[in-house]
Amino acid sequence: MSEWLEICRLEDIPRLGSRVVERADGNIAVFRTQDDRVFALDDRCPHKGGPLSQGIVFDHKVACPLHDWVIDLEKGEAVPPDEGCTHSYPVRVEGGVVYLSLARASAAA
Amino acid sequence: MAKERLVLIGNGMAGVRTLEELLKLDPERYEITVFGAEPHPNYNRIMLSPVLAGEKTIDDIILNDRAWYESNGITLHTGNPVVGIDRRRRVVRADSGLEAPYDRLLLATGSLPFIIPVPGSNLDGVLGFRDIADVEAMLEAARQYRKAVVIGGGLLGLEAANGLMKQGMDVTVVHLLDTLMEKQLDPPAAALLKQSLEERGLKFHMPAQTTEIRGDGRVEAVAFADGSELEADLVVMAVGIRPNIDLAQRAGIYCERGVVVSDTLQTYDPRIYAVGECVQHRGKTYGLVAPLFEQAKVCANHLAGLGYARYEGSVTSTKLKVTGIDLFSAGRFNEQEGDETLVLQDPARGVYKKLVVRDDRIEGAVLYGDTMDGSWYFQLMRDRADISDFRPTILFGQHDVGDAGHGDEKTRVMALPDDAEICGCNGVCKGEIVEAIVTKGLFTLEEVRAHTKASSSCGSCTGLVEALLASTVGEGYEASPKKKPLCGCTDHTHDEVRRAIVEHELKSIPEVMRFMEWKTPDGCNKCRPALNFYLVVAWPGEYSDDYRSRFINERVHANIQKDGTYSVVPRIFGGETSPAQLRALAEIAEKWEVPTVKVTGGQRIDLLGVRKEQLPGIWGDLARAGFVSGHAYGKAIRTVKTCVGSEWCRFGTQDSTTMGIKIEQMTWGSWMPHKVKMAVSGCPRNCAEATIKDLGVVAVDSGWEIHVGGNGGIKVRVTDFLVKVETMDEVLEYTAAFLQLYREEAHYLERTAPWVERVGLHYIKERIVDDADNRKRLAQRFLESQRYAQTDPWKERAEGADRHEFEPLRLVRGVA
Numbered sequence A: 001m002s003e004w005l006e007i008c009r010l011e012d013i014p015r016l017g018s019r020v021v022e023r024a025d026g027n028i029a030v031f032r033t034q035d036d037r038v039f040a041l042d043d044r045c046p047h048k049g050g051p052l053s054q055g056i057v058f059d060h061k062v063a064c065p066l067h068d069w070v071i072d073l074e075k076g077e078a079v080p081p082d083e084g085c086t087h088s089y090p091v092r093v094e095g096g097v098v099y100l101s102l103a104r105a106s107a108a109a
Numbered sequence B: 001m002a003k004e005r006l007v008l009i010g011n012g013m014a015g016v017r018t019l020e021e022l023l024k025l026d027p028e029r030y031e032i033t034v035f036g037a038e039p040h041p042n043y044n045r046i047m048l049s050p051v052l053a054g055e056k057t058i059d060d061i062i063l064n065d066r067a068w069y070e071s072n073g074i075t076l077h078t079g080n081p082v083v084g085i086d087r088r089r090r091v092v093r094a095d096s097g098l099e100a101p102y103d104r105l106l107l108a109t110g111s112l113p114f115i116i117p118v119p120g121s122n123l124d125g126v127l128g129f130r131d132i133a134d135v136e137a138m139l140e141a142a143r144q145y146r147k148a149v150v151i152g153g154g155l156l157g158l159e160a161a162n163g164l165m166k167q168g169m170d171v172t173v174v175h176l177l178d179t180l181m182e183k184q185l186d187p188p189a190a191a192l193l194k195q196s197l198e199e200r201g202l203k204f205h206m207p208a209q210t211t212e213i214r215g216d217g218r219v220e221a222v223a224f225a226d227g228s229e230l231e232a233d234l235v236v237m238a239v240g241i242r243p244n245i246d247l248a249q250r251a252g253i254y255c256e257r258g259v260v261v262s263d264t265l266q267t268y269d270p271r272i273y274a275v276g277e278c279v280q281h282r283g284k285t286y287g288l289v290a291p292l293f294e295q296a297k298v299c300a301n302h303l304a305g306l307g308y309a310r311y312e313g314s315v316t317s318t319k320l321k322v323t324g325i326d327l328f329s330a331g332r333f334n335e336q337e338g339d340e341t342l343v344l345q346d347p348a349r350g351v352y353k354k355l356v357v358r359d360d361r362i363e364g365a366v367l368y369g370d371t372m373d374g375s376w377y378f379q380l381m382r383d384r385a386d387i388s389d390f391r392p393t394i395l396f397g398q399h400d401v402g403d404a405g406h407g408d409e410k411t412r413v414m415a416l417p418d419d420a421e422i423c424g425c426n427g428v429c430k431g432e433i434v435e436a437i438v439t440k441g442l443f444t445l446e447e448v449r450a451h452t453k454a455s456s457s458c459g460s461c462t463g464l465v466e467a468l469l470a471s472t473v474g475e476g477y478e479a480s481p482k483k484k485p486l487c488g489c490t491d492h493t494h495d496e497v498r499r500a501i502v503e504h505e506l507k508s509i510p511e512v513m514r515f516m517e518w519k520t521p522d523g524c525n526k527c528r529p530a531l532n533f534y535l536v537v538a539w540p541g542e543y544s545d546d547y548r549s550r551f552i553n554e555r556v557h558a559n560i561q562k563d564g565t566y567s568v569v570p571r572i573f574g575g576e577t578s579p580a581q582l583r584a585l586a587e588i589a590e591k592w593e594v595p596t597v598k599v600t601g602g603q604r605i606d607l608l609g610v611r612k613e614q615l616p617g618i619w620g621d622l623a624r625a626g627f628v629s630g631h632a633y634g635k636a637i638r639t640v641k642t643c644v645g646s647e648w649c650r651f652g653t654q655d656s657t658t659m660g661i662k663i664e665q666m667t668w669g670s671w672m673p674h675k676v677k678m679a680v681s682g683c684p685r686n687c688a689e690a691t692i693k694d695l696g697v698v699a700v701d702s703g704w705e706i707h708v709g710g711n712g713g714i715k716v717r718v719t720d721f722l723v724k725v726e727t728m729d730e731v732l733e734y735t736a737a738f739l740q741l742y743r744e745e746a747h748y749l750e751r752t753a754p755w756v757e758r759v760g761l762h763y764i765k766e767r768i769v770d771d772a773d774n775r776k777r778l779a780q781r782f783l784e785s786q787r788y789a790q791t792d793p794w795k796e797r798a799e800g801a802d803r804h805e806f807e808p809l810r811l812v813r814g815v816a
């Protein structure tokens, strides 16, 4: 069963920007795109663990700050030619509030 | 006084080259008339092979269009062969009946393909391979028919066969001997060549002697002495050429196999000169362009009345122009008694190299598969150079002699001496090409061709010329003049975007993207930082920086490290500090438990391993102690290194430390296309290493030298000297102007070194040395933009700007 956790208001995340949710077992990066969609990924690049939250956001993608891999925000997958995947989390925005579910993370753990 | 009249018969490669050389020497001397049998202006005959192969068009190979003749005052009659020369009246008569009188006559009628006189050789569908008409007929045949037979396995025959095959025909090459290109290749190299042509789909019928061409009106088959027969809808005869001397002979000009000329290219009639394939010089005729171009130079020298040049014959080398096959041959390559041969064979790479050597001198060379060193061997051969010193490694190539390079084309071409011949056709050496690239600011292959003629004839040295361009011009070099879009989101170039921003007053990233029809909704991580920078430069004070379009380092004003922590480098102007400053730094480092404190290569102190959320706090402390950001993270002004200079140093000529501090105070905070580093040295000993900086100032007794475009990074480049000035104020003005020109015109992420190489030092001098008003305006714009740029980003953030960047979110349990 998924439990939705409230993390912030939509306007707390800048458009084409991100925020970090701190967690003991690894941070989660929360992104907001130009069209106001919100996505959440483990804040670890599949390449060498770079903090994706610090990357440049464009379209539904983020470019990792360390070596410029581009990661798809919806699936967490690296855009070819690079290969790799980082964990993504379900997100809901309701009434201007952003909710996050850790369901799949706990299932995987 | 009326001009002398010069008439050229033969509008081909040798004749027109002679005119070009003549026009360079004395453009006014003659009234020139040209007769050509073909209906075209002068074109590059060599390139008929790529035209046949579909790699080039006829338009591509025109050397001089009609406008060229016109603008040089040359009267051109095309499609109008000369049919008679009246030497007594000094008049030539053309097919149309037109007559033209001459004071000097130049014969350049070339040669004719040799057609073997077998029965049927006059049938339709039997062609030579010599001119545009032949190529057009072959292309036409390829559209209608399937089977082609090429008689002749020499250079020309193989190029014809390859072209026809590329046009979709089923091609068989017939050759009299069992070695292809026997005039250029030894049997092992010929076998390799045959094998790779077979792999491409060519068929061979050899040895075979053609006895008859059969057909009824049009060719249908070719028959051979051994009784065999091949079906054929098209037959190309490429068995050799015959100097075209009919006209000369009829006019009573002394001929043997060719029109006989002296070392001044004069025939037995002193008013008549001859050049090209129609001539015979010292008993030899030639069938390649390089010797003809040498003749053209000498002939022009005499026509211009200079009279000192001598033509003494040519040593030739050959390359085959079949794309993907590298083959080089020169000199005497089949060994005789007393010769030694050096052979290197690498079947896996398809490489074969053979040198014929006698008394430690190269007599001939055959290279297959790797022809990079062909020009070097050819040079050694022509110079009769003693090779005993490097004989054991000579086959590995020139880069193996002396210190080793990496072995790629670029490194190897760099290693060539300046007098190494790069373009065999036009006799152009490396030094000439490099000089033209540097002094004329050439940037593309086309420009190099236009200025030096290198690679403008057969094109087989194109790779070398490109490598030279790349190594001379540096990273910014583009292989062809096609424009390079800023990134995948647009078709526009950096320059186009920059221009539009200014001309159409575009003031935000979305505005630029809309106006220039970006293909993506919000750009990408390549274009957005570039656009952001261009807008910062164009609209200082007005544009509000889009921090989301900045790389993380510039967004949080610190360098991200591999573990996700950051480094903090406060500015220490000119590298000069004080006990109080050092004490403050020490205390801050202790308070924040900074793991590593290091002196940087830029004369300041790096606090490494700071966590992101600590940044605003540490910055606040630094700001209170009087520090501002060192921008060690930015495409911005980094450091101004200085030496102690005349304040302390026994050699110092000026106060370099104060100069450096002044420069850094004026420039800090400014955003740049890439990082910018500067330095000031107090004397030419140059302890601050100013001559590998983006801008370096070196003090001398009488003032300051300003140097620009250096780089100490990946590819070290020494600065170019820009100007010498007398006062500190002048140094500041030139510095501001140079930086502003760079900001306004360089591409984002282009450092000053490649920028200077791209636009040329000459251009930069024009804008800021020669034009004092422009310099002052540039400097003024720089200072104006600094009014908005010199706010300390650290202090702002310590006071709360962009707080969200540094504060994590917390999870709140709740239901939705």
Ligand code: SRM
Residues within 6 Å of the ligand: B559, B560, B561, B566, B567, B569, B598, B599, B600, B601, B602, B603, B604, B605, B606, B630, B632, B638, B639, B675, B677, B692, B693, B710, B711, B712, B713, B714, B715, B751
């Ligand atoms: C800290 C420092 C090394 C040190 O401990 O001394 C340093 C550290 C870095 N250099 Fe450097 N460079 C440092 C002086 C130099 C110098 C020497 C100098 O400035 O006199 C050079 C050669 C001079 C030059 O640039 O022409 C230098 C040439 C480079 C290059 C190659 C630049 C080039 O155009 O080829 C890079 C890569 C780049 O910029 O893309 C680079 C990149 C870097 C980066 C930013 C790598 C990165 O992207 O993370 C390093 C950041 C470390 C950090 O977080 O602080 N660093 N780097 C030096 C900082 C100087 C300062 O006070 O600001």
Ligand SMILES: Cc1cc2nc3c(=O)[nH]c(=O)nc-3n(C[C@H](O)[C@H](O)[C@H](O)COP(=O)(O)OP(=O)(O)OC[C@H]3O[C@@H](n4cnc5c(N)ncnc54)[C@H](O)[C@@H]3O)c2cc1C
Residues within 6 Å of the ligand: B009, B010, B011, B012, B013, B014, B015, B035, B036, B037, B038, B045, B046, B047, B048, B049, B080, B081, B082, B083, B108, B109, B110, B111, B129, B130, B131, B156, B159, B244, B247, B275, B276, B277, B278, B286, B287, B288, B289, B290, B292, B319, B321, B425, B458
């Ligand atoms: C397909 C092909 C590929 C080649 N590849 C190479 C190569 O890779 N490397 C190399 O070095 N060489 C190559 N050559 C050889 C090179 O093209 C010739 O050496 C060169 O063109 C000779 O120059 P020329 O001026 O003597 O003769 P041409 O270029 O043939 O010019 C002679 C001109 O005179 C005209 N003419 C003849 N008689 C009369 C008259 N009575 N009145 C008016 N005009 C007349 C002809 O129509 C012709 O246009 C190649 C040749 C061919 C055909």
Ligand code: SF4
Residues within 6 Å of the ligand: B643, B644, B645, B646, B649, B650, B651, B652, B653, B656, B681, B682, B683, B684, B685, B686, B687, B688
């Ligand atoms: S550059 Fe000249 S002034 Fe500076 S330290 Fe060296 S010797 Fe002294």
Ligand code: FES
Residues within 6 Å of the ligand: A045, A046, A047, A048, A049, A050, A064, A065, A066, A067, A068, A069
């Ligand atoms: S860690 Fe992300 S690209 Fe290397």
